[in-house]
Amino acid sequence: MSQQGVLGRFRRPRAPRVPYDGWRELVTPEGVDLKLKVGAYAERFSALLIDFAILFGGLALFSLAALGVFWATRATWSAEFLGVVWLLGVFVGRNFYFLIFEVGPRAATPGKRAMGLRVAAADGGRLTADMVFARNAMREVEVFLPLTFFAARGEGVDGALVSLGALWSLVFVVFPLFNRDRRRMGDLVAGTMVVKAPKKVLQPDLADTERTAARGFAFTHAQLDAYGIKELHVLEDVIRAGDRKSMAEVAARIRAKIGWEGPSDVADRTFLNAYYAALRGRLESRLLFGHRRKDKFDRS
């Protein structure tokens, strides 16, 4: 890029920082931006907790089972065999639990799946096994190293060293707090990131005009121009949530705002549905002509 020597590198103007809202663009080869949402800290932390609960719970059960078999048989061969199985089991569990789940087609551990997260390649390409291996091998310094330091005890100089080590290893723990895509160190080394990938259900269309039109609702253009797209979306949320009290409140607001003089004995839900359908029809037809009315203050 800058070929003007060493100084050019320092002079390169920095792009102004846009406030980050947790969305990240992912343009498919077909040229459509899928708009991925980066996994939030709380979700990722809960996912980790769930995974650890499963992992350590599983390991504990496994150890108990091994002990149980040992007590039941008491043979020397079984002691050795069980020892081998136990050591290998713990090793595989600790190092490959995350790996095995993340190379699967869902690219998520049970914890991540429960929180609606998955691992994706940061450049939008395919997620390969070596990426997953790298991001999980780094867990060693990000989780187990700090745990060892915090579990360690020492006197005098040793104590000071242990606390210094704990501070130092804390850097890895808080690393995701200081970068744009909330990537931890393993993500950086592997070139991956954790994104939201919720499974959404297709909900019924609220704008079923055939039904509402039959009820005899008719709104004037002036009444429909009271609101914009933002309000339409809020209205959609309210209707879909289906909470009686908030629907009554919103219906009353809208009636007052648009000066509604039609029948007042209809249920709030029916009224809101009808208004939603009419408003969406109005805004969408204006959209087709190039007017995207952001919200009610937008007078374009």
Added chain:
Amino acid sequence: MAELHLKSWRFRAEREADWRRLETLLAKAEAGGAAKLKREELLEMPLLYRQALSSLSVARSISLDQSLVAYLESLCTRAYFIVYGARTRLPERIARFFIHDWPAAVRALWRETLVSFVLSAAAALVAFVLVQRDADWFHSFVEPGLASGRDPTATTASLRETLYHQGTAGEGLSFFATFLFTHNAQIALFAFALGFLLCLPTAALLVLNGGMFGAFLALFVSRNLGFEAGGWLMIHGATELYAIVLAGAAGFSIGWAVCFPGERSRVDAAAEAGRRAATAMAGVVVMLFVAGLLEGFGRQLIQVDLARYAIAGTTLAAWLAYFYWPRRTAAP
């Protein structure tokens, strides 16, 4: 009555069946991998995916139903990851790893491997010379737990005993082998992970490891047991030390990429180095498994020094040939 419907409503009604079809296919593929799909379903998937993508673009520009757009976004994202995700089956993947990926990754790390080897060897040499001058140095290099009685205060006879210790009739060997494997693999993974911190901790680990090796050797040489001790260490050490050197090299390559990213951004450089190093590391775990077997079984069962040396030489030659033997590059 169709005139009364919104355009976006009709748009949805016409395409909904296809979206639902894609959804069922996705559920199937996500549950068991693409292998679960029939041939015609496999062919159908990319078509449905492109259709859903174009629906998404249209919906974004004509529909104000946010639940519809959100549904299509989630559907397209899921389909995108399946359609463009890796679809090689596990056996193929593993075969490819052993035939091509692993040796290629190791070869790409040759500079770091050399550095890591020189560091370990230098540390071993220093430790060797120091311990020969003054046996007390031994304690600075070797942890008492690992020495388990093999220190300068031990008698020559007991040291000789440790070299040919047979256990009681093969008992505990497999447990011992497994323990060594898991322990060493954990250390190697650690050396790799620490490489990210600008190489320094990895270098420290390598120096510690090399120092320990040198100190042990010096102790045995001082009792005229050098040749025997060499066989005892190298029968598995040829594999194990090589694996640790490679783990260090993998760590170095990441640290180096972070320090000196060159033309790329630091993050991209780290990611590229990290992926290559990870492949090498997966191989290192395999090597350590082999080393654990050799150490646990081979060393205890084979008591002749020359046989021990022969095995050491063979394994080392085999690894070197496997990694560095010139070969055609496989198609990507």
